[in-house]
Amino acid sequence: MSKHAGHFTGSVLAGAVYLAMSVSAIAAGAAPPDFTPHASAGWFAYSRQWIAPASGAGPVRADRAHPGVSNDEFRVTGRQPAYSLGDPNNPILQPWAADVIRKRNELVLSGKPVFSQHASCWPAGVPASLLLPMTRPMYIVQGPKEVAMILTSFNEVRRIYLTDKHSESVKTSWHGESIGRYDGDTLVVDTIGLDDRTFLDGFNTPHTKELHVIERLHLIDGGEVLEANVHVEDPGAFTMPWNAIQRFRRFEAAVAKIPVERLSVLATPAEGPLTEAVCAENPNSFFAGQPAMPIPQANVRDF
Numbered sequence: 001m002s003k004h005a006g007h008f009t010g011s012v013l014a015g016a017v018y019l020a021m022s023v024s025a026i027a028a029g030a031a032p033p034d035f036t037p038h039a040s041a042g043w044f045a046y047s048r049q050w051i052a053p054a055s056g057a058g059p060v061r062a063d064r065a066h067p068g069v070s071n072d073e074f075r076v077t078g079r080q081p082a083y084s085l086g087d088p089n090n091p092i093l094q095p096w097a098a099d100v101i102r103k104r105n106e107l108v109l110s111g112k113p114v115f116s117q118h119a120s121c122w123p124a125g126v127p128a129s130l131l132l133p134m135t136r137p138m139y140i141v142q143g144p145k146e147v148a149m150i151l152t153s154f155n156e157v158r159r160i161y162l163t164d165k166h167s168e169s170v171k172t173s174w175h176g177e178s179i180g181r182y183d184g185d186t187l188v189v190d191t192i193g194l195d196d197r198t199f200l201d202g203f204n205t206p207h208t209k210e211l212h213v214i215e216r217l218h219l220i221d222g223g224e225v226l227e228a229n230v231h232v233e234d235p236g237a238f239t240m241p242w243n244a245i246q247r248f249r250r251f252e253a254a255v256a257k258i259p260v261e262r263l264s265v266l267a268t269p270a271e272g273p274l275t276e277a278v279c280a281e282n283p284n285s286f287f288a289g290q291p292a293m294p295i296p297q298a299n300v301r302d303f
Contacts, residue, residue, distance in 0.1 A: 032182040033219055035140040035226065039273035042137030042152070042251035043226050048202055049084075050131070050230075050244035057242035059232075060101065060205045063087045066108075083108045086203025097206050097237045104204040116202060121279040121295050123156055123174035125198030126191050127213050127230050130246045137251040139274045147180060147187065154279035160189050172209055174198065186218040200232070208236030224250055 035041075048070065052058035062068060068084025069077075085105045088098040107114050118124045124132055129151060132138075136152035147160040160178040170177055170193035180189040191213045199205055214231040226248040233241045279295075 032142070033185050033187065033217075035142060035187075035217070035219070040252045042139045042274070043133060043248035044137050044251055045131060045133045046247045046249060048131050048134055050201060050246060053243040053245060057092050057240050058090075059242060059244040060086045060088075060090050060093070060201060060203050062203075063105070066105075083114060084202070085109070086201070086205065092238045092240055092242045093205075094237055094239060100206045101203050117198070118153070121154060123198065124151075126158065126175055126178065126194055127215060127228075127232070127244075128198060128200055129156065129158060129175075130215075130228050130230070131201060133248065136277065138248070150274060152274060152277055154277055160187075166190070166192060172196075176211075176213075183216075186216050189213075189215040189217070191215070206237055207234050210234050210236050 035043075049062060050059035052061060063085040064087075066082075066085035069079045069082045070084075071081050073079060074081045085108055086101040088101040088105070090098075093101070104114055116124075118132060123129075129149070132151055132153060139150045139152065141148040141150065145162055147162065149158045149160070150156070158175045158178065160180040162181060163179050164181060166177060166179055172193050172195050174195050176191045176194035178189050178191040180187055182188070192211075194207070194209065194211045194213070196207060196209045196211070198207070200207055211232070211234040213233075216229040218227055219225065220227050228246045228248075230244045230246065231241065232238070232244070
């Protein structure tokens with residue numbers, strides 16, 4: 001377990017207050033939520049786009065004139081797949097951040113393919129990793145000192161340390177430093193120290209290294225749905241804090257009722273526990289001759 005990160009003043013202090021207001025489930029004598037009651041209990045995302053909150057500032061959403069058609073929708077409807085465009089006029093965006101989204105939109109409208117970083121084996125980061133488990137599930141492993149969130153796609157692992165303090169200094173990393181605690185039936189996660197080479201969604205919404213994310217994960221609908229309420233602050237990229245929602249359905253419920261080959265998701269694995277899906281061991285680009293990022297190479301040893 002690393003020394004935990006952090007002196008990010010304003011937003012970090014706000015996060016500390018936010019966490020301090022939570023009453024730990026353990027301290028209160030209540031059992032924390034069980035996100036994985038058995039080995040096959042993974043989670044599929046409902047959408048690759050953030051759900052807007054009922055009120056207040058929300059995430060970048062698709063441009064209504066260009067909502068896109070996902071591969072998942074193609075499987076169900078037969079409609080021609082098409083990239084969606086992000087709405088750069090969302091008032092949460094600083095001008096430079098809106099321009100990043102416009103640049104991606106221009107590439108899409110020009111007919112050029114726009115591949116995500118994750119498609120080339122680069123980490124998705126926080127909170128965008130919550131948008132990814134559409135074709136392969138996400139698993140959550142809960143331990144007494146940490147919680148691991150594992151994307152089956154490429155076995156990307158994010159670690160949440162169950163402590164109430166960030167470390168005094170932070171080394172920026174792909175997933176940042178996440179600390180968490182149980183507040184009744186909710187896992188509250190505070191993350192700072194995030195690498196600014198990631199995006200917050202599929203529209204290339206950018207952020208700076210001052211990004212501060214607070215997530216609240218809890219079960220709803222009798223434990224059949226996992227909901228993540230996400231709070232984002234980054235004055236370098238956004239004009240105001242904003243909130244978003246993501247929901248996940250149970251993996252085994254999805255594959256038990258409908259034959260795998262008929263599910264409206266691509267490459268859905270058979271029901272079962274976490275399987276290995278290594279990406280970076282392939283040294284070749286998945287998109288030869290296309291404008292995609294290269295596969296990351298481990299050219300420098302860690303010891």
